[in-house]
Amino acid sequence: MTRDPLLQPYRLKHLTLRNRIMTTSHEPAYPEEGMPKDRYRAYHAERAKAGVALAMTAGSACVSRDSPPAFNNVLAYKDEVVPWIKGMTDELHDHGCAVMIQLTHLGRRTGWSKGNWLPSVAPTHHHEAAHRYNPKLLEDWDIARIIQDYVDAAERMKAGGMDGLEIECYGHLADQFWSPLTNELEGLYGAQTLESRTRFVREVLAGMRAKVGDDFLLGVRFTADEATPGGLTDDEGLQIAQMLKAEGLVDFLNVIRGRIHSDPDLSKVIPLQGSPSAPHLDFAGRIKAEIGLPTFHAARIPDVATARHAVAAGHLDMVGMTRAHMADPHLVQKIIEGREDDIRPCVGATYCLDRIYQGGEALCIHNAATGRELTMPHVIQAAHTPRKVVVVGAGPGGLEAARVAAMRGHDVTVFEAADQPGGQVRLTAQSPRRREMIGIIDWRMAQCAAHDVQFHFNTWAEAADVTALDPDLVIVATGGLPQMRLYEQMTDLPHVISAWDILSGDVTASGDVLVFDESGDHAGLQAAEMAADTAHVEVMTPDRTFAPEVMGLNLVPYVARLQDKDVRMTVAQRLMGVRKDGNRLLADIGSDYSDKRNDKTFDQIVVNYGTLPNADLYFDLKSLSRNLGEVDHDALIDGRAQALSPNPDGSFQLFRIGDAVAARNTHAAIYDALRLIKDL
Structure with missing residues (x-):
C-alpha cells in the first residue's frame, strides 16, 4: 500500500479510478477520415498500460456537420465512429484505464470553407479572432437540431463502450451561449439572464441523461471565469456550477479559467x-470547495510535485497531466516504481499544441515516439550484439543517439567541442523565459550517466580521434554554424553578426540594430527580444508575415515582450547587401515584390538565416566507412537496420543526423537519432 496522494483510488459515482492522474481532453490530430483509428488508439493505449487512471479522449469530437473539424477532430456525428471508439475503449479498459470523451460543437471556432461548406453558427454575428470566420446567427431550428446532435453523439459514445463524456464549454458553442460577450440572441436562449444563457447546455445535458441513463457519467469542462471585462465572471461561473448540480445534470466538473478566442488569451x-x-489551481480548488462536485483541472501542471500538491491540498480530485504525458507516457508507472528522477520532463515548449493550431499533428519536442507509437519505441530494447559507438556532438540529437545506443547495450563515447553539452538548445536557454529548454539536455545527460556513456568535452574531434577508438558505428551530430550569406548569394556578408552572437551574450546590442530574419524561427525573435533591452531594433523579414516558423502560442510571449520596447516590425523587405558608412553600416534594402531599392543606416546588423552543416568531420570519415555515409531510406522508414555496404573494406558504419545534415529543429534531430539507432 502507498500513502502517495496521487496513487490513491478515487470513486467517481459507480466508477473506481485506480489513481488521481488523468489525461485531459486534447486533439492530437491523429484521426484518419475523422475516425480514431490505430494510431489514435495506440497513442492513448501507451499511457493506459503505464497506469494513467482516466483518459479523456478527443479535444473535441464534433457532434454536427456544421461543426467541421478545425483540428482534424473525431467526427462523433457519424455512425461509423462507434466500432473505432469500441476498439479503443476495449483496449484501454483491458489496461485498467477508464475512458471518456469530450463532445462539442465548435460554433464560431471553425469555418465554412471546411468539411461540407456549411456556414458556421453561433449566438453572435461576431467572428472569433483566432479563426476569423463570420458565423450565421443561430435560428430556433438550428438550436433544436444541434441539441439532438449532442444527444445522438452521446448515444454513439455509450454504444462504443465509453464510461462517460464531458461537454466542452470554453470557447466553443456551448459557452458562446452563456458568455455576455458572445450572445446576441433574444428569447429562451438569449442574453437577458444567466438562466436563459445556460438553457442550451442544460437542455443538452438533460437530453443526454434521458438517452444514456444514470450509469453513464456526464460532466462539463467549463470556463468558470472568462477573466475578461464584460465576460463571464467568477460569481456567474459558480452560479452555473450550482445550477448544474441542483438540476442533477452533471457528475463532475472540469475547471478552466479564461478565454481561448485569441492566441494571447489562449496562452x-x-x-x-x-x-x-x-x-x-487555487481557483479550481475554490470551485471544488464551494460546489462540492468531483473536480478535475489541468493547466501547466508539468511535474509530479505540483500534481501531488494539487491532490494532497484538496484542490482537485483528479489532476490532469496531459503535456507531461506527451513528454513521458510512462509517468505514472515511474511514480509507482519510485523512479520519479527518470521521468522525461515536459519543458513547456508547446511544440505539441502549436503544431495542431498550424494544421499539423501533435508531436513532443523531445519525445519523438509520442504519436508514433506504431513505429517508434518508448522503451528501448537491448541489441543482440553489443557494438562500439562513437558520437560526435552533444547537442540534442547527439545525446539522443548516445542515450538510445547505450540503452541498447552498446559501448558509447561522445566527443563535444564545447565545455558543456547542449548545442543550440543551450543558446535558447540563455533567455530566462526559455531556460526550461535545458531540461531536454539535462534529462539526456542523466540517462547517459546511468548507462555509462563516456564524454570528452573541450575536444574538437578529428578523424584520427574517432578511428583511434576502433568504432563499429560513428554518428556525426556536429550541428551547424550560422549561415552568413544572403539568399542565393555565394559569399558571406561583411560586417554583420549572427543571431547566435546576441543569444550567447558574446555581443551586446547597442544603437540602431537591424535583425534581418530570413529563417523566421525562434532565433530571430529571441535575438530581437534580447537586443531590445539595450538598443533600438528593427526586425525585417522578406516574408509576408514575421516569424512564420514561430507558431501561434509561442509567438505570444515574444510579441508581448516587445510591446513596450523600441521595436519596429517590417515585412516584405529583403536585405540585399551591406557596406560600411563611416563607423555605421549601410543596408541595401529591396523586396521580392518590386525592383525598388533604398538604403538605411544601422549601428549593428544581425542576420538570422539558419545554419550550414558543420560536416567536415563527416566528409573526412566518409571514405573510411563501409556505407560511405549512405542511408537506406526504405529501411529507415520501415524500421529495419541499416545494412548498406558499398565499401566492404571500410571499418565502421557512418551516419550524420540533425543540423549536420541540414538546418531543421530540435525535434527533427532527436527523431533522426531515435529511428536510426533503435535498430542498430
Whole structure:
C-alpha cells in the first residue's frame, strides 16, 4: 500500500479510478477520415498500460456537420465512429484505464470553407479572432437540431463502450451561449439572464441523461471565469456550477479559467514555458470547495510535485497531466516504481499544441515516439550484439543517439567541442523565459550517466580521434554554424553578426540594430527580444508575415515582450547587401515584390538565416566507412537496420543526423537519432 496522494483510488459515482492522474481532453490530430483509428488508439493505449487512471479522449469530437473539424477532430456525428471508439475503449479498459470523451460543437471556432461548406453558427454575428470566420446567427431550428446532435453523439459514445463524456464549454458553442460577450440572441436562449444563457447546455445535458441513463457519467469542462471585462465572471461561473448540480445534470466538473478566442488569451488558459506552474489551481480548488462536485483541472501542471500538491491540498480530485504525458507516457508507472528522477520532463515548449493550431499533428519536442507509437519505441530494447559507438556532438540529437545506443547495450563515447553539452538548445536557454529548454539536455545527460556513456568535452574531434577508438558505428551530430550569406548569394556578408552572437551574450546590442530574419524561427525573435533591452531594433523579414516558423502560442510571449520596447516590425523587405558608412553600416534594402531599392543606416546588423552543416568531420570519415555515409531510406522508414555496404573494406558504419545534415529543429534531430539507432 502507498500513502502517495496521487496513487490513491478515487470513486467517481459507480466508477473506481485506480489513481488521481488523468489525461485531459486534447486533439492530437491523429484521426484518419475523422475516425480514431490505430494510431489514435495506440497513442492513448501507451499511457493506459503505464497506469494513467482516466483518459479523456478527443479535444473535441464534433457532434454536427456544421461543426467541421478545425483540428482534424473525431467526427462523433457519424455512425461509423462507434466500432473505432469500441476498439479503443476495449483496449484501454483491458489496461485498467477508464475512458471518456469530450463532445462539442465548435460554433464560431471553425469555418465554412471546411468539411461540407456549411456556414458556421453561433449566438453572435461576431467572428472569433483566432479563426476569423463570420458565423450565421443561430435560428430556433438550428438550436433544436444541434441539441439532438449532442444527444445522438452521446448515444454513439455509450454504444462504443465509453464510461462517460464531458461537454466542452470554453470557447466553443456551448459557452458562446452563456458568455455576455458572445450572445446576441433574444428569447429562451438569449442574453437577458444567466438562466436563459445556460438553457442550451442544460437542455443538452438533460437530453443526454434521458438517452444514456444514470450509469453513464456526464460532466462539463467549463470556463468558470472568462477573466475578461464584460465576460463571464467568477460569481456567474459558480452560479452555473450550482445550477448544474441542483438540476442533477452533471457528475463532475472540469475547471478552466479564461478565454481561448485569441492566441494571447489562449496562452493564459494553456500557459507556456516561463509562466508560473498551475496558475489556476487555487481557483479550481475554490470551485471544488464551494460546489462540492468531483473536480478535475489541468493547466501547466508539468511535474509530479505540483500534481501531488494539487491532490494532497484538496484542490482537485483528479489532476490532469496531459503535456507531461506527451513528454513521458510512462509517468505514472515511474511514480509507482519510485523512479520519479527518470521521468522525461515536459519543458513547456508547446511544440505539441502549436503544431495542431498550424494544421499539423501533435508531436513532443523531445519525445519523438509520442504519436508514433506504431513505429517508434518508448522503451528501448537491448541489441543482440553489443557494438562500439562513437558520437560526435552533444547537442540534442547527439545525446539522443548516445542515450538510445547505450540503452541498447552498446559501448558509447561522445566527443563535444564545447565545455558543456547542449548545442543550440543551450543558446535558447540563455533567455530566462526559455531556460526550461535545458531540461531536454539535462534529462539526456542523466540517462547517459546511468548507462555509462563516456564524454570528452573541450575536444574538437578529428578523424584520427574517432578511428583511434576502433568504432563499429560513428554518428556525426556536429550541428551547424550560422549561415552568413544572403539568399542565393555565394559569399558571406561583411560586417554583420549572427543571431547566435546576441543569444550567447558574446555581443551586446547597442544603437540602431537591424535583425534581418530570413529563417523566421525562434532565433530571430529571441535575438530581437534580447537586443531590445539595450538598443533600438528593427526586425525585417522578406516574408509576408514575421516569424512564420514561430507558431501561434509561442509567438505570444515574444510579441508581448516587445510591446513596450523600441521595436519596429517590417515585412516584405529583403536585405540585399551591406557596406560600411563611416563607423555605421549601410543596408541595401529591396523586396521580392518590386525592383525598388533604398538604403538605411544601422549601428549593428544581425542576420538570422539558419545554419550550414558543420560536416567536415563527416566528409573526412566518409571514405573510411563501409556505407560511405549512405542511408537506406526504405529501411529507415520501415524500421529495419541499416545494412548498406558499398565499401566492404571500410571499418565502421557512418551516419550524420540533425543540423549536420541540414538546418531543421530540435525535434527533427532527436527523431533522426531515435529511428536510426533503435535498430542498430
